[in-house]
Amino acid sequence: MRLIISCLLLAATLPAAAQIYKYTDANGNTVFTNQPPDGATSEKVELPPTNAIQIQPPSQPTDAGASADRQAIYQVVELTDLPDEVALRANNGTFSVGVRLEPSLQPGHRLRLRLDGQPYGQPTHVPRLQLMNVDRGDHSLTVDVLSGTNVVQSSAPVTFTVQRVNTSSPALRPPAPTPRPSN
Incomplete structure (x- = not known):
């Protein structure tokens, strides 16, 4: 061509x-x-004499910020404070997780969770994130590092189980006191 x-x-x-x-x-x-x-x-x-120019090979558009974002700039991006083998007890479905980053979060980057593959909560720069009213059962959780709306890097997904105990269950009520005979 x-x-x-x-x-x-x-x-x-x-x-x-x-x-x-x-x-x-x-x-x-x-x-x-x-x-x-x-x-x-x-x-x-x-x-x-006519002007002559050398044919330049086509180049890809470059965006210095975007190319830096595509590179893995964090050696470690992982979720912490989730149980590995046992269920997470959260009677109201509210708990928090930590995020471990090495190096620390870069300026302009934010953290956002993905619960069961869907974005969860607002992006933040705080490495401690709270989840509220999560249903009981098995879930997967990932943390994304964002630059604007672009995902720069993601953690490996962590699978965990939420155990929500119904405190109004008859099985959890203390036994009724036995009446004493009146004298």
Whole structure:
């Protein structure tokens, strides 16, 4: 494709490199042509050399901020304070998790959780994030490092189980006191 375009451009410049003649026609008009006229006196026009530029290879648009964001700038991005083997007891479904980053959070970056693959909460610069009213059962949690709305880096997903005990369950009520006989 490049070869074809180069040949077409070269062919378009060939007439510009040809000799130019100038003469005055019978009506007094000045005429420029690439062939000397028959029966009229003409003069050769000396043109200055044409400008030439080197063909530059196409380059990808660069955005210094975006290219820095695409690189893994954090050696460690992980969630902390989630139980590995046992269920997380949170009767009202509210608990907090920590985020470990190495190096520390860069200026302009924010943290946001993804609960079960969906963004959760507002982006923040605080490495301690709270979850509220999470349903009982199995969940996956990931933390994303954001630059604006772009995800710079993400932690590995952590799977955990939330155990919510219903405190109004009859099984959890203390036994009713036995009445004492009256004397």
